[in-house]
Amino acid sequence: MLNIEHLSVEYYRRGKTIPAVRDVSLTLAPGETLGLVGESGSGKSTLALAILRLIAPNEGRITCGKIIFGESNLLCLKDSAMRQIRGRDISMIFQDPFTALNPVMRVRDQMAEVLEAHGIRPPVAADVGSDPLVNSLRQVQLDPERVLEAYPHLLSGGQRQRVLIAMSLLTRPKLLLADEPTTALDVLVQKDILDLLFRLQRELGMAMLFISHNLGLVANYTQRIAVMKEGRLVEEGETQTLFRQPRDSYTKELIEALPAMTRGIR
Amino acid sequence: MITLYFERFRRNRLAIAGMAVIIFLAFLAIFAARIAPHDPIIQNLTQRLSPPSARHWLGTDDLGRDVLSRLIFGTRVSLSVGFVAVGISLIIGTTLGLIAGFFGKWIDTIIMRLVDVMLSIPTLFLILAVLAFLGPNIYNVMAIIGLTAWPGLARLVRGECLSVRERDYIQAARLAGISNFRILWVHIFPNVIAPVLVSATLGVGGAVLTESALSFLGLGVQPPMPSWGNILSIGRDYLHIAWWLSLFPACAILITVLSFNLLGEGLRDVLDPRS
Numbered sequence: 184m185l186n187i188e189h190l191s192v193e194y195y196r197r198g199k200t201i202p203a204v205r206d207v208s209l210t211l212a213p214g215e216t217l218g219l220v221g222e223s224g225s226g227k228s229t230l231a232l233a234i235l236r237l238i239a240p241n242e243g244r245i246t247c248g249k250i251i252f253g254e255s256n257l258l259c260l261k262d263s264a265m266r267q268i269r270g271r272d273i274s275m276i277f278q279d280p281f282t283a284l285n286p287v288m289r290v291r292d293q294m295a296e297v298l299e300a301h302g303i304r305p306p307v308a309a310d311v312g313s314d315p316l317v318n319s320l321r322q323v324q325l326d327p328e329r330v331l332e333a334y335p336h337l338l339s340g341g342q343r344q345r346v347l348i349a350m351s352l353l354t355r356p357k358l359l360l361a362d363e364p365t366t367a368l369d370v371l372v373q374k375d376i377l378d379l380l381f382r383l384q385r386e387l388g389m390a391m392l393f394i395s396h397n398l399g400l401v402a403n404y405t406q407r408i409a410v411m412k413e414g415r416l417v418e419e420g421e422t423q424t425l426f427r428q429p430r431d432s433y434t435k436e437l438i439e440a441l442p443a444m445t446r447g448i449r
Numbered sequence: 450m451i452t453l454y455f456e457r458f459r460r461n462r463l464a465i466a467g468m469a470v471i472i473f474l475a476f477l478a479i480f481a482a483r484i485a486p487h488d489p490i491i492q493n494l495t496q497r498l499s500p501p502s503a504r505h506w507l508g509t510d511d512l513g514r515d516v517l518s519r520l521i522f523g524t525r526v527s528l529s530v531g532f533v534a535v536g537i538s539l540i541i542g543t544t545l546g547l548i549a550g551f552f553g554k555w556i557d558t559i560i561m562r563l564v565d566v567m568l569s570i571p572t573l574f575l576i577l578a579v580l581a582f583l584g585p586n587i588y589n590v591m592a593i594i595g596l597t598a599w600p601g602l603a604r605l606v607r608g609e610c611l612s613v614r615e616r617d618y619i620q621a622a623r624l625a626g627i628s629n630f631r632i633l634w635v636h637i638f639p640n641v642i643a644p645v646l647v648s649a650t651l652g653v654g655g656a657v658l659t660e661s662a663l664s665f666l667g668l669g670v671q672p673p674m675p676s677w678g679n680i681l682s683i684g685r686d687y688l689h690i691a692w693w694l695s696l697f698p699a700c701a702i703l704i705t706v707l708s709f710n711l712l713g714e715g716l717r718d719v720l721d722p723r724s
Contacts, residue, residue, distance in 0.1 A: 266626045296625070
């Protein structure tokens with residue numbers, strides 16, 4: 184479903200260009216979860232932004248490669264067509280739920296806006312049972328009556344991340360990009376959110392690119408793992424195989440760096 | 450959040466005092482015809498330059514008109530010029546600032562160089578020249594003050610817009626497929642309102658002052674229509690024999706500008722996220 188071929192991205196810094204992603208090829212089948220692991224600066228977030236073509240034109244550019252999604256190469260689409268794919272077919276969850284919601288808008292308005300942007304009219308309040316906003320908040324185990332009318336600052340970090348997950352699922356995307364969705368949260372909340380996210384992913388049959396710097400965490404939830412270092416894809420394979428027989432020395436280092444307890448789980 | 454701001458505002462005594470005076474002035478302006486004890490325009494030459502008395506609380510001017518009544522009607526002129534001029538500069542400044550900050554690149558360059566040019570022109574002389582050319586009346590005064598006051602605001606809004614633009618929720622909105630226009634007005638604009646509100650409040654005081662200066666110089670509101678500036682201008686000719694003709698309009702200008710400044714400063718403290 185998603186086919187990235189020989190993708191390279193560079194950033195501009197003080198008149199020089201710095202490669203952020205170098206010749207990366209990846210595939211993702213419908214409904215599959217791929218864990219993308221690497222240290223900060225390894226290009227994993229850039230890869231996600233590149234898929235959505237959200238790299239700011241004054242900061243960097245995609246130099247070569249193809250991103251085939253479904254039938255079309257995303258890099259060749261017009262802006263208006265790309266806007267329709269963003270948020271509808273491909274959604275993304277950000278790292279920091281504290282900054283990803285607009286502080287001056289009610290949750291209801293922010294969620295409704297996503298639907299409106301894709302021409303889906305939310306029904307007027309009367310018919311609660313079929314209100315997609317209510318349903319998707321229930322899916323993430325939030326109380327719709329309380330949350331819909333709230334401003335973001337009234338919600339806890341975990342609640343906000345749940346709202347963001349509910350928002351990203353509103354349009355029933357085929358692919359979800361999760362960029363370290365729990366890094367900013369407390370450890371106990373992290374597990375709840377991850378369990379919820381992966382349960383919903385299975386139920387809805389979405390493909391998911393799960394980005395994290397935490398190999399142990401990724402290994403617990405994904406079938407396949409790709410490891411990035413300095414913009415390159417150094418290794419990719421089934422989670423089990425990768426753990427038993429890592430081929431790349433960097434992957435070995437990562438596995439050995441895991442605390443013994445976590446290693447035991449797999 | 451709103452209740453928090455309200456609570457902070459309530460504790461700021463000076464800002465409350467400023468707002469109370471402004472509300473009082475607005476009340477005077479709206480109901481001037483009912484409140485004023487005398488007609489502000491009809492002359493009574495037998496009562497020329499009479500000092501403050503029970504009949505004329507603030508005395509009369511060189512044509513026997515009641516100064517208090519003229520000041521009350523002058524409130525109308527001052528406040529309407531203040532609000533309309535700031536309204537015009539708000540619309541222009543906010544729109545250009547948002548566009549410059551959001552789209553960046555050459556659009557930003559063009560708008561900001563225009564701002565630099567505008568800021569380098571001595572505004573009062575430009576206003577004087579334009580009014581001398583177009584003819585002095587209250588509508589021209591409103592328009593020209595509004596059309597020269599926006600560059601500072603545009604620069605302010607652009608700066609705020611640059612910082613808001615980089616926040617995650619703007620990226621998230623882009624990613625949800627929301628159009629640039631909507632992101633600009635629905636997501637960025639409400640987040641830059643606070644400093645704009647402060648600057649606009651201070652701007653009203655400035656516009657009131659400019660109007661008075663223009664009327665004083667004879668290029669603003671024309672007699673017999675009363676304005677604080679033109680009353681003051683007449684008072685200058687009689688300064689040695691009729692102090693009341695200069696003192697009271699000067700106090701009116703001082704109190705009004707001071708009130709707007711106090712309110713503006715108060716709003717700045719209230720809306721400042723660091724306090």
